[in-house]
Amino acid sequence: MKVLVVQNRMGIGDMVIFIPYIEAISKHFSVPVSLLVKENTKCLEYLSNNPSIDNIIILDRDDKKKFGKHYGLKGIFNLAFEIKKYNFDKIFIFNSSFRYSIIAKLAKIKNVYQYKLFSKKNQNIVETAKVFLKRNLNVEIDSNPIICLNSEIVNNAKNKYNIIDEEINIMLGVGGSGPTKRVSPEKFIQLIKLCSNKFKCKFFIAAGSNETEEQIVNKILNSEFKDKCIALNKLKISETLPVIKNCNISVCNDTSFSHLSAALGIETIVLMTDTPLLYGNYSTKMHPILPDGEKIVTHDTLGKDKINPEKIFNKVKNILNLV
Secondary structure, three states, rough: OOEEEEEEEHHHHHHHHHHHHHHHHHHHHHHOEEEEEEEHOHHHHHOOOOOOOEEEEEEEEEEEOEEEOOOOHHHHHHHHHHHHOOOOOOOEEOOOOHHHHHHHOOOOEEEEEEEEEEEEOOOHHHHHHHHHHHHHHOOOOOOOOOOOOOOOHHHHHHHHHOOOOOEEEEEOOOOOOOOOHOOHHHHHHHHHHHHHHHOOOEEEEEEOHHHHHHHHHHHOOOOOHHHHHEEEEOOOOOOOHHHHHOOOOOEEEEOOOHHHHOOOOOOOEEOOOOOOOOHHHOOEEEEEEEOOOOOOOOOOOHHHHHHHHOOOOEEEHHOOOOO
């Protein structure tokens, strides 16, 4: 039996959220499944060794630039032709798009499972996936994604970066997919100061490699705490993961690294500034921090300036039992 799973949402975070549902499908049918995903999920860097996954097919479609071999009407036929070569028996489509329903039919896939068509508005990314698999496979899934790493790779990273158990090793995810999600580097420096005054620690700074995030990293590295900080923003995701795995705790903006850190089993404090809360609390390893004065966050909260380093520091102490 051959099974295809379609997860066409953008970004690493959304991809990580879907890991338990992909694995549940694989387990139910006792076969590894193939994935159809966008390139910017970067899943080849953290899912290529997952035994529940066989092939990873990249969706070449950019709606903003109106480009790609899978874009537009011609793209429907190109993608259907490509998928048909695999002779899939079943397809699970984690979206409500009629486009993928057509593609599945053109690819001659007999058993098609898909979200209710044309019902994208106000979908809860976690609950909709849970209900979908409960309805079609009668399985209940916990929303706790797990990324497993080879222990040798983790130990090699520990030696390379001189990570010692006598220190508190903290990963700081200082990037973000937009300016409203990026807490200022000054607030991270304040947190570093609070932690350094309380216990012996080292900080690993994770971010993207674009100019904006490079400036954020450099501001932290040029602070008085530069000797306590190691930048990871020049590394590939696959190279960064074993470093994160060695950390005691992570403090991240709502960025890809918050999702990856939690999936690695690291207690992760998520700074929720401008994103629905479910992106920062769907995993038991996630501990959201809200802007001062806010009880809930949405896309219109714009709360990055109200994130309180003292509140983060107190959460770090509580999680690590360092009170």
